[in-house]
Amino acid sequence: MSKIGIASPRSAATVSKHSRPGAATIIAVTSGKGGVGKTFVAANLAAALSRSGKKVLLLDADLGLANLDVVFNIHPKITLHDVLTGGATLEDAIIEVTGGISVLPAASGLVEYSRLTGEVQDELSAIIDQLAQRYDYLFLDTGAGISDLVLYSASLAREVLVVATPEPTSLTDAYATIKVLAMMQQRSIFHLLFNQVSKSGEGSRYAAQLGDVANRYLESQTATPIELHHVGDIPEDQSVPDALKKRKLLMHAYPGSPAALAMSKIAKAVSRI
Ligand SMILES: Nc1ncnc2c1ncn2[C@@H]1O[C@H](COP(=O)(O)OP(=O)(O)OP(=O)(O)O)[C@@H](O)[C@H]1O
Numbered sequence: 001m002s003k004i005g006i007a008s009p010r011s012a013a014t015v016s017k018h019s020r021p022g023a024a025t026i027i028a029v030t031s032g033k034g035g036v037g038k039t040f041v042a043a044n045l046a047a048a049l050s051r052s053g054k055k056v057l058l059l060d061a062d063l064g065l066a067n068l069d070v071v072f073n074i075h076p077k078i079t080l081h082d083v084l085t086g087g088a089t090l091e092d093a094i095i096e097v098t099g100g101i102s103v104l105p106a107a108s109g110l111v112e113y114s115r116l117t118g119e120v121q122d123e124l125s126a127i128i129d130q131l132a133q134r135y136d137y138l139f140l141d142t143g144a145g146i147s148d149l150v151l152y153s154a155s156l157a158r159e160v161l162v163v164a165t166p167e168p169t170s171l172t173d174a175y176a177t178i179k180v181l182a183m184m185q186q187r188s189i190f191h192l193l194f195n196q197v198s199k200s201g202e203g204s205r206y207a208a209q210l211g212d213v214a215n216r217y218l219e220s221q222t223a224t225p226i227e228l229h230h231v232g233d234i235p236e237d238q239s240v241p242d243a244l245k246k247r248k249l250l251m252h253a254y255p256g257s258p259a260a261l262a263m264s265k266i267a268k269a270v271s272r273i
């Protein structure tokens with residue numbers, strides 16, 4: 001894992017609660033740009049970590065536009081929405097899926113979560129506190145963008161894993177996400193994963209570039225050093241959409257594929273976070 005030290009932004013409108021009680025390592029998977037592989041990464045990292053005996057729960061933090069149900073081929077009747085609105089208990093909503101992974105699914109097509117109320121924030125925080133007592137890892141699979149919900153989800157996590165692809169717009173959005181989280185939540189450590197790379201060493205180059213940009217543009221607003229930890233790269237691999245079409249996890253459908261082998265390596269790095 002390479003580390004790139006850059007200066008950290010400070011002034012904060014929102015203070016992160018990223019030091020939370022409980023046993024679980026809570027990891028928010030985010031990106032800025034949509035469609036870069038957050039859900040794929042979260043689900044398959046969960047699979048890789050659960051293989052080594054860890055208890056892992058994936059929470060679909062895209063409360064109005066859920067994805068994890070599709071990846072796991074589940075059709076939940078009860079979702080996080082029911083828990084948040086008091087219509088169901090956590091136990092009712094959690095689904096144990098393949099390989100000992102648990103999923104807390106969200107609903108799809110709910111416009112009310114495009115704005116985040118204080119009430120939902122408190123509920124979500126309480127839910128995550130409860131889950132943290134029961135699992136080794138909690139992955140918060142966020143939606144795209146830097147909405148209040150994405151930022152709040154990140155604030156509930158101990159670690160933030162930023163997924164980016166080599167596309168310039170993805171790199172720009174990854175940087176914007178890091179900047180906002182660093183400035184609003186005083187987060188100083190970010191984990192970077194580059195997905196859909198075509199050449200080895202590509203991710204290290206992008207991680208260095210992001211570090212340089214952050215250093216140059218955020219330095220004046222920072223007081224404590226930020227570290228960008230590059231956890232690894234995943235190649236562009238046809239096995240990824242093929243597994244999705246079969247409604248299976250890549251780690252289960254194509255464990256020997258280049259993307260699955262890269263994911264196993266990254267899971268080892270993540271287990272040392
Ligand atoms: N390494 C890869 N090689 C080939 N295809 C990939 C790879 N990673 C992801 N994909 C494909 O990219 C698409 C988007 O992936 P995914 O849904 O995980 O992204 P996302 O960031 O969660 O999107 P959203 O922002 O909408 O939540 C999927 O069809 C997936 O199969």
Ligand SMILES: [Mg+2]
Pocket residue numbers: 038039040067141142143
């Ligand atoms: Mg997704």
